[in-house]
Amino acid sequence: MALEIDPSDFKNLAVSVQDEGVCTVTLNRPAKRNALDIDTIEELIQFFSRAPRAGVRAVVLAGAGDHFCAGLDLIEHHNADRSPADFMHVCMRWHEAFNKMEYGGVPIIAALQGAVVGGGLELASAAHVRVMDETAYVALPEGQRGLFTGGGATIRVTDLVGKARTIDMMLTGRVYRGQEAINLGFAQYLVAGSSHDVALELARKAAENLPLSNFAICSAVSHMQNMSAFDAAYAEAVLAGVVNTQPESRARLAAFADKTAARVRPKA
Template identity: 80%
Template sequence: MSSVLNFLRFTNLDLDTREDGVWVVTLNRPAKRNALDAATIEELVELFSTAPRRGARAMVLTAAGDHFCAGLDLIEHHDADRSPADFMHLCMRWHEAFNKMEYGGVPVIAALKGAVVGGGLELASAAHVRVADATTYFALPEGQRGLFTGGGATIRVADLIGKARMIDMMLTGRVYHGQEAIDVGLAQYRVEGSSFDKALELATRAAANLPLTNFAICSAISHMQNMSSFDAAYAEAVVAGVVNTQPAARERLAAFADKTAARVRPNAG
């Protein structure tokens, strides 16, 4: 994987590639609570554009310091004094980064801790799996700051928790944490120990899947959610036709047929 590290040079992200194909990506602006400035967004665009073509089989998205991401870098935003058109184009780059993350076909597991706030929640919601630890809290404080979401919360966060809950978070500053955050759908896992350790475990498990199968799971499902049920049924059949007949699956199917494959157990998760 050294060629990957030679190809990708980041300032605000740290990248560690493992032999099993798991990439560990660390947001590295801890003094800013990993707030997302324009430069970090450009690095995320490059990362998620490159990963599927450079052998990534799964990714862990984590952060340096005590917080996952505090959202838009408000100091940069204030100092830049952007025009409406400039900020619109910045938002489009956020969408570019997060769309490549969600639709790129490589499983992304987010290891959450501390603040997952505003644009940080938009970033986390673009991951395929989210793991929260005991310190994690979620908020959309845009209403109190005179702002509106611009990185996809109206699409992904509303999809996770419902329109009414998202509006409540923005209007009132409501903060979710603990089991309540899991119950409303902001994360799939909550651990008392390290969210990174759990995320790495899940990414390692996902990386053992066939890449084409993971691509379908982490790209096709999102596309199908944007279709009518009639069109989604057609698309699902086409994707299943391609994925379920891939030559690389024959060995796994044979192992199931001759009863040497692992069986699904109730404690497997």
């Protein structure tokens, strides 16, 4: 499948097109532990603005080298000596990027290793599925650096692990890793080998779904969490009416009806 994405358009992201409409997007500043400067944020906005209309069916989000992302590029922030208004607008661009990820309707599988801290955890929490390897660790160290989160930790990280735990992490710099991180909800998968390999496998599986079904899953759930239960039930019913009657689903329903579709069973 030819995708309308040109990898040469990106400098701080390494974009590669896999098969079946899957793209790998890799933060490509390993010497900086893939810290997020404003240029990288702008490239994330650019890619995830295009992806839904470019034939991208799933994305693996990764980091080059030993770390996924160490958060805000503190050297850039220090050297820029921004005004309050300037930094507010930087934060708004972070929110633009992460909103396009969470609400864009394309499944994003994050492959996590090494540092997933500060803005890196905010970035990971904007993905739909997170896979950690045994080196990955998560933290929100902003409080110890005289800072406050500006990329959505108060929203998405709190959604994952709760208000009390988020506040504790901010106040104390507490670090989580391994099975404890999984149990608390920071990620859905913990693997002994390559998080990237497992993320790619999951992305390929998600890409087999009908795009409209994936769009609903990867946008509507988040939207509905922002609604009252009454309004969410109405929106869910309307969306189900659209998705569950799409012409492309007829063959899949027929396969279920004639018992040729794969059955849902636990792994042995």
